[in-house]
């Protein structure tokens with residue numbers, strides 16, 4: 171296989187959670203551009219249908235499936251994986267991208283809010299990894315790419331986001347643990363830790379001093395990243411070009427964590 175071929179995903183099936191928009195959608199598009207057939211998993215069929223239609227237009231000839239799935243429910247993940255396999259065949263690459271963010275001071279955070287963050291951002295990654303990973307183990311091949319965050323490595327400022335930070339630190343350790351356990355089964359597990367990326371997750375901060383002074387000002391490259399810049403890293407990690415990479419978290423943050 172040539173070097174450039176090893177970066178492609180031809181013939182692979184890629185499932186992306188939270189794939190209807192934002193970074194997840196960009197990952198789906200980059201995967202389709204790299205030759206994969208792609209399944210978008212998200213909360214609502216309407217947004218999935220709209221995303222799939224857009225994706226088929228943007229990547230003509232691509233095979234795109236959709237599947238409603240709430241990653242915070244084990245039952246939902248199991249059902250989604252079963253239905254997807256019937257319609258789409260085995261999943262070769264799982265991208266655990268679905269996630270939420272809330273900024274709440276630790277002393278004011280409701281227990282339910284803490285639980286919900288951990289349930290979606292951390293337990294959701296475990297549920298999907300276990301359910302899809304079981305089939306990968308049977309097949310003795312596959313890769314799982316988890317979307318963590320630089321917030322799993324450092325405490326961002328000035329916004330208080332204890333639950334988010336903890337959930338993403340958990341994703342980074344979950345990645346290492348699964349990578350060690352599943353390496354003998356031919357399954358690689360890796361993560362990406364993005365910095366500030368222009369999506370709806372940070373829409374509320376556009377035009378604010380926080381964004382200019384802390385987020386962009388704190389980024390050596392002097393700007394936020396784009397969803398495509400995360401997606402390119404995901405495609406690399408999912409592909410055979412990264413065949414000796416497992417357990418690693420690749421930081422894609424414009425240098426934010428350097429300072």
Ligand code: NAP
Pocket residue numbers: 187188189190191192193194211212213214217239240241242267268269270271290294317318319320363364365366367368369370371372
């Ligand atoms: P986004 O634009 O809000 O998209 C997140 C997607 O996940 C949405 O389609 C959302 O559906 C879906 N989702 C939410 N809860 C879900 C659940 N329980 N089950 C299935 N799908 C669910 O966010 P994003 O910025 O693209 O973030 C994607 C990932 O990157 C997240 O894990 C986030 O933590 C991580 N990340 C983002 C940044 C950033 O600066 N944007 C930085 C570092 C890491 P609905 O639209 O229906 O809610």
